[in-house]
Amino acid sequence: MGKPATVAAAFTPLLRLAFGAEPPLRFEFWDGSSVQPAGDQPGIMRFRSKDALSHMVWAPGELGLGRAFVSGAVDLDGDIFKILRALQSAVPDAARLGIAGALQATAAARQLGALGRRPKPPPEEAQPPRGPRHTRNRDAAVISHHYDVGDDFYRLVLGPSMTYSCARFAAPDDDGRAGANAAVPLADAQRAKHDLICRKLGLADRPGMRLLDVGCGWGSMAMHAASVYGTQVVGVTISGTQAEFARKRVAEAGLSANIEIRLADYRDLRGEQFDAISSIGMFEHVGANRAAEYFDTLRALLRPEGRLLNHAISSIGGSKIRPRSFIGRYVFPDGELLDVGETVLAMERAGFEVRDVESLREHYALTLRAWVANLEADWDRAVALAGEGRARVWRIYMAASALGFEDGGLGLHQVLGVVPDDQGRSGLPATRRAWG
Known part of the structure; x- marks a missing residue:
């Protein structure tokens, strides 16, 4: 499979898997390409670098997306409440796309050269606590x-x-x-x-x-x-x-x-x-x-x-x-x-x-x-x-x-x-x- 013409082209199948026909807000990527809904949009999710996709591939689901946001590889521009509500309403659990989502994200990462070495979690992340809970x-x-x-x-x-x-x-x-x-x-x-x-x-x-x-x-x-x-x-x-x-x-x-x-x-x-x-x-x-x-x-x-x-x-x-x-x-x-x-x-x-x-x-x-x-x-x-x-x-x-x-x-x-x-x-x- 050849390299896609734009980052948006590589992401589009993943967005369709998550949200159906079209995403609930505008998605912008590091090469200047974008995907956006036809109607009104509450804000923008901006992917600033390949690191965003790397975080999501190595830690599929909520944690990887969170790491991408905390590290600055992903930005949310606009009313934070409206953006999160739009994402929540578009798919009940957008952070968990299951095996199909993980495979699609991996395919996109491979096309964009974003697999590479596992990225380090942002330093604000707590190490998993050790020992029995609540000691x-x-x-x-x-x-x-x-x-x-x-x-x-x-x-x-x-x-x-x-x-x-x-x-x-x-x-x-x-x-x-x-x-x-x-x-x-x-x-x-x-x-x-x-x-x-x-x-x-x-x-x-x-x-x-x-x-x-x-x-x-x-x-x-x-x-x-x-x-x-x-x-x-x-x-x-x-x-x-x-x-x-x-x-x-x-x-x-x-x-x-x-x-x-x-x-x-x-x-x-x-x-x-x-x-x-x-x-x-x-x-x-x-x-x-x-x-x-x-x-x-x-x-x-x-x-x-x-x-x-x-x-x-x-x-x-x-x-x-x-x-x-x-x-x-x-x-x-x-x-x-x-x-x-x-x-x-x-x-x-x-x-x-x-x-x-x-x-x-x-x-x-x-x-x-x-x-x-x-x-x-x-x-x-x-x-x-x-x-x-x-x-x-x-x-x-x-x-x-x-x-x-x-x-x-x-x-x-x-x-x-x-x-x-x-x-x-x-x-x-x-x-x-x-x-x-």
């Missing part, structure tokens, strides 16, 4: 990969709240019927989320209550509880950079007398008593096989009538993030999303009475869109802080995740449990009105 050392390694990227980079993306979890976009006078209010600024939405959790946990009932914040991140929840409600807080994280940054923020805010930040694993917590526990965006790192141990540990730390608020991403039926997926290699190695029903059951088996379950799915979509906007608005500085590859990882992962929350493929639930006293008293208010 202390392995958990510490994967947490470091994701969170020890640089505090200034996270501040750029997350905004001044430094809160890496779903916000709550509800104006003070919202009655909840209109859904998430996109007009609410991100910083206000994060404060609203923290305040909702504080009220669900009953921290407004009396000053000086003792709160454990598991997976405390950069200390935002601890600081809100201490500054607004006078709560005594212990925050724990296994990220060294997060712990250092959180301690600095706490000291600068004059809250050191109220907040202790520990570099510690939740499995190290023994022999203490708390009035309430918050776990915000941490449970995704625990794993289904450790869920019972996790809730048993937290249950033992609560006094009678103590409450736990578990705020976590969920998926119907549960799912483990695959080690050869883009998310598994670049974002959340070893991540697991439990079905909210399994979370409720695990809490009940540990001795909690589950009193409230609330979904904030649409709110997380808005949160992620706000983070993407922050990143894109200050792109050059983000690249200077973390490197172009890391910035690319965050842009595509957050945009794709936003679409997952919008279409219901991902969920976000707050589950409130209480430890009744020996008389069965929960100490909770009779209705949700107490926390809005």
Whole structure:
């Protein structure tokens, strides 16, 4: 078979296999040739060099395409959300073309001289973790990969709240019927989320209550509880950079007398008593096989009538993030999303009475869109802080995740449990009105 006249000519059979009659957006190639749909197009996927095809041949499917994007061999020009939605709508699983796709990609690579030596993965990719899943050392390694990227980079993306979890976009006078209010600024939405959790946990009932914040991140929840409600807080994280940054923020805010930040694993917590526990965006790192141990540990730390608020991403039926997926290699190695029903059951088996379950799915979509906007608005500085590859990882992962929350493929639930006293008293208010 001779060399095709253009790169587009070599790619066309592969595009037809993936998308049918015509692609959902314009595809441009390094020789200046292109393939495009007849109608409107949401953007451009640009293949800048042979390396793009080499990545896809050596790692067929999602991982190879992700490597090509992170390395800069593939670019997406236009509204990232519209581009990803168009690709998703055109074929349910465009990243997995099966054996036929792999053979077609190999044939195109051979025609274009792109087989060659296996390309190295971009340096931002995590090496597959070693040892059993969710052991202390392995958990510490994967947490470091994701969170020890640089505090200034996270501040750029997350905004001044430094809160890496779903916000709550509800104006003070919202009655909840209109859904998430996109007009609410991100910083206000994060404060609203923290305040909702504080009220669900009953921290407004009396000053000086003792709160454990598991997976405390950069200390935002601890600081809100201490500054607004006078709560005594212990925050724990296994990220060294997060712990250092959180301690600095706490000291600068004059809250050191109220907040202790520990570099510690939740499995190290023994022999203490708390009035309430918050776990915000941490449970995704625990794993289904450790869920019972996790809730048993937290249950033992609560006094009678103590409450736990578990705020976590969920998926119907549960799912483990695959080690050869883009998310598994670049974002959340070893991540697991439990079905909210399994979370409720695990809490009940540990001795909690589950009193409230609330979904904030649409709110997380808005949160992620706000983070993407922050990143894109200050792109050059983000690249200077973390490197172009890391910035690319965050842009595509957050945009794709936003679409997952919008279409219901991902969920976000707050589950409130209480430890009744020996008389069965929960100490909770009779209705949700107490926390809005």
